[in-house]
Amino acid sequence: xxxxxxxxxxxxGGPMAKKLVEAGHSVAVWSHNQRKAKALADSLGAVFCSSPxxxxxxxxxxxxxxxxxxxxxxxxxxxxxxxxGANGGLVIADCSTxxxxxxxxxAEELGSRGIEFLDAPCTxxxxxxxxxxxxxxVGGRKDVFEKVRPYFExxxxxxxxxxxxxxxxxxxxxxxxxxxxxxxxxxxxxxLSTKSGVDPALMLDILNNSAARSGLISVKAPxxxxxxxxxxxxxxxxxxxxxxxxxxxxxxGVPLPLTGLTQQLYQAALAKGYxxxxxxxxxxxLEEFAGCEVKASEPAAVKA
Numbered sequence: 245x246x247x248x249x250x251x252x253x254x255x256x257g258g259p260m261a262k263k264l265v266e267a268g269h270s271v272a273v274w275s276h277n278q279r280k281a282k283a284l285a286d287s288l289g290a291v292f293c294s295s296p297x298x299x300x301x302x303x304x305x306x307x308x309x310x311x312x313x314x315x316x317x318x319x320x321x322x323x324x325x326x327x328x329g330a331n332g333g334l335v336i337a338d339c340s341t342x343x344x345x346x347x348x349x350x351a352e353e354l355g356s357r358g359i360e361f362l363d364a365p366c367t368x369x370x371x372x373x374x375x376x377x378x379x380x381x382v383g384g385r386k387d388v389f390e391k392v393r394p395y396f397e398x399x400x401x402x403x404x405x406x407x408x409x410x411x412x413x414x415x416x417x418x419x420x421x422x423x424x425x426x427x428x429x430x431x432x433x434x435x436l437s438t439k440s441g442v443d444p445a446l447m448l449d450i451l452n453n454s455a456a457r458s459g460l461i462s463v464k465a466p467x468x469x470x471x472x473x474x475x476x477x478x479x480x481x482x483x484x485x486x487x488x489x490x491x492x493x494x495x496x497g498v499p500l501p502l503t504g505l506t507q508q509l510y511q512a513a514l515a516k517g518y519x520x521x522x523x524x525x526x527x528x529x530l531e532e533f534a535g536c537e538v539k540a541s542e543p544a545a546v547k548a
Contacts, residue, residue: 245269248395249299249306251319251326252340253277253284255475256366257309259373260339260399264307265290267398272302274319296320300329305392306336309366312484313342320350327357335360335392339380341420341485344413344492351384351409360388363409365416366400370476377401381419383412414492421489421503423460424482424523428506430461431527434468439536444469464524469540473518473525480519483510 285292378400
């Protein structure tokens with residue numbers, strides 16, 4: 245049994261912390277929402293802490309999953325942050341999707357204090373966190389990653405070591421760039437076909453049996469047809485990630501023209517008030533432009 249910590253207990257973090265407890269570890273937890281943290285600690289048999297500093301004092305390895313770069317830096321290096329409570333040999337693994345550049349700077353600062361740091365963003369959304377099937381992309385010292393690998397394995401099924409500090413985030417931002425563009429391509433295509441008179445269920449069946457097949461579309465399209473925008477991965481966080489990908493492109497000199505337009509469509513979804521809902525709800529921006537709603541219909545006819 246290891247002494248672990250977890251900061252951030254939202255849609256992803258709560259289930260991830262639960263998986264660590266179920267694996268038999270002692271887990272100290274903290275959240276900005278103290279009531280949520282206390283309730284989760286009580287239900288799981290975890291250790292409730294009133295600050296990130298207190299979590300670090302309880303743990304040999306701490307995971308965090310927070311919303312953005314500012315939050316990450318605050319809980320790690322800010323007042324009463326993890327760094328203030330770190331004991332010798334502490335490993336911090338940041339599973340948040342944040343700026344790769346800023347994460348590398350944090351790794352340098354922590355290293356100067358004798359604290360090991362891994363950027364370890366994950367993908368798999370709510371269901372992956374709940375089922376322990378997340379995919380992690382990890383940057384940092386490989387020997388440190390190998391040391392804490394068993395803890396990652398309690399939360400995920402696929403672990404990719406990507407290289408030095410910041411490389412896990414570079415991989416994750418690329419993945420979310422592609423995801424965001426794919427979703428917008430689906431939004432455009434299904435609104436076009438629906439307004440043109442093609443049954444949405446039939447169109448999905450065609451897509452699923454063609455070179456345009458996509459696992460993302462296969463999962464998200466039925467939710468759109470049912471008008472179920474319950475959050476698994478919110479518009480506001482994907483929009484943030486696309487913005488970080490654009491920043492990375494600027495840093496390394498890669499033009500991302502398609503992604504720039506995609507970002508504006510997610511910004512439009514935020515402006516319409518869809519930010520807290522699932523990314524599939526972003527389709528309503530194009531539906532409103534086109535005066536067409538993509539809804540459930542009768543099951544598609546059997547293919548000839």
